[in-house]
Amino acid sequence: MTHSGNRSVRRRDLLTGAAGLGVLGMFAPPLVFAAHAATARGLGEIAATKGILFGASLAVHELDRDHGERYQELYIRDARILTSELEFKLSTLRPKQDVLDFHGADRLIGFAAAHAMPVRAHTLIWDDDVPDWIHRLAPAGISDLLDRHIEAVMNRYAGKIRYWDVVNEPIGPWDGKPGNLRAGPFYRALGEAYIARAFKAARAAAPSDILVLNEAQCETADENGETFRTSLLTLLRRLKDERVPIDAIGFQSHLKLAARYDLPAFTAFLHEVAKLGFEIHITELDVNDSKFPGNIAARDRAVAQMYRAYLDAVLKVEAVKVVETWQLSDATSWMNDRATQARMAIRSDPRPLPYDAHFQRKPAWDAIAEAFEAAPAR
Numbered sequence: 155m156t157h158s159g160n161r162s163v164r165r166r167d168l169l170t171g172a173a174g175l176g177v178l179g180m181f182a183p184p185l186v187f188a189a190h191a192a193t194a195r196g197l198g199e200i201a202a203t204k205g206i207l208f209g210a211s212l213a214v215h216e217l218d219r220d221h222g223e224r225y226q227e228l229y230i231r232d233a234r235i236l237t238s239e240l241e242f243k244l245s246t247l248r249p250k251q252d253v254l255d256f257h258g259a260d261r262l263i264g265f266a267a268a269h270a271m272p273v274r275a276h277t278l279i280w281d282d283d284v285p286d287w288i289h290r291l292a293p294a295g296i297s298d299l300l301d302r303h304i305e306a307v308m309n310r311y312a313g314k315i316r317y318w319d320v321v322n323e324p325i326g327p328w329d330g331k332p333g334n335l336r337a338g339p340f341y342r343a344l345g346e347a348y349i350a351r352a353f354k355a356a357r358a359a360a361p362s363d364i365l366v367l368n369e370a371q372c373e374t375a376d377e378n379g380e381t382f383r384t385s386l387l388t389l390l391r392r393l394k395d396e397r398v399p400i401d402a403i404g405f406q407s408h409l410k411l412a413a414r415y416d417l418p419a420f421t422a423f424l425h426e427v428a429k430l431g432f433e434i435h436i437t438e439l440d441v442n443d444s445k446f447p448g449n450i451a452a453r454d455r456a457v458a459q460m461y462r463a464y465l466d467a468v469l470k471v472e473a474v475k476v477v478e479t480w481q482l483s484d485a486t487s488w489m490n491d492r493a494t495q496a497r498m499a500i501r502s503d504p505r506p507l508p509y510d511a512h513f514q515r516k517p518a519w520d521a522i523a524e525a526f527e528a529a530p531a532r
């Protein structure tokens with residue numbers, strides 16, 4: 155398809171971008187991003203022409219900030235699915251042991267319904283973002299909570315949610331447990347069985363919703379990436395043999411310019427996941443530009459190139475049906491949080507998303523659009 159707008163890219167810009175990637179041992183040839191500035195179509199509409207559902211995570215408190223209007227415009231224009239960034243996490247829904255607070259979740263569902271967008275509820279069972287009181291529960295209390303929580307939340311939103319991230323990040327090699335499983339509160343109470351139990355409870359509560367197991371860190375070229383891929387595949391084979399009801403596997407895809415990726419290994423692994431019968435979702439895509447040298451233009455080009463190379467590779471896998479970024483604007487990225495910056499050594503002015511902090515399109519937007527245009531239909 156064709157686009158109006160300025161397609162010219164200065165040769166020096168291309169060379170700098172390519173060299174930047176070379177230094178980091180990154181992907182492929184220089185890519186030219188056409189400016190889609192005059193295009194009225196949103197990313198969701200472009201993705202839909204290939205049978206791909208595009209969207210992003212949203213945090214309802216952003217709607218209340220001064221930029222609320224501009225914030226929601228991005229979603230209305232570009233997103234065809236929303237993920238709750240915080241609203242369905244245990245720390246939000248259960249601030250105290252005897253308090254269920256659905257305020258934020260209700261608001262997010264309302265926003266999505268007003269704009270006819272399906273929702274991914276993120277996430278029912280995860281070791282992070284849990285309230286402190288959970289750590290004081292005995293094993294019986296944890297298994298009871300797991301059952302009750304899944305039933306209560308899924309019943310409340312019956313018919314209003316299409317996708318549920320039922321279990322998030324089950325793999326954690328650093329905990330030294332069998333199967334490289336992460337040893338959070340649910341594992342400590344139930345062992346590996348917490349995963350099957352969560353999915354069975356979810357299927358019982360919502361027989362026709364799409365149940366997702368979501369994981370991180372599977373893409374890199376290092377030993378960690380290899381360990382995550384092998385451990386997750388082994389886990390999925392076990393769960394499949396046990397007939398645990400899982401419909402899709404989500405890959406968070408928080409990428410970094412400073413990391414090296416093995417896209418052939420990652421896509422070969424995605425094919426193996428697909429062979430087991432799972433749909434595949436890219437659930438939290440963004441590109442951390444920390445440690446990348448150069449001015450803003452150089453960083454934006456490198457970020458765009460990483461989006462393009464990653465999406466070009468994964469969209470060749472037909473089982474990939476959903477692509478979502480983690481927020482849409484740099485203004486509201488989780489990388490803008492001071493505590494997160496300190497914990498993860500993130501620069502203070504990160505530019506990880508398709509829109510900048512002033513809600514203007516960046517080259518990453520064009521790169522994503524072009525990756526969808528180049529993708530095979532499914």
Ligand code: XIL
Nearest residue numbers: 239240276283322370406438488491
């Ligand atoms: C992050 C949110 O974006 C932050 O605002 C919050 O403080 C911590 O959680 N992987 C996940 C997401 O699955 O839930 C995380 O979201 C980002 C990493």
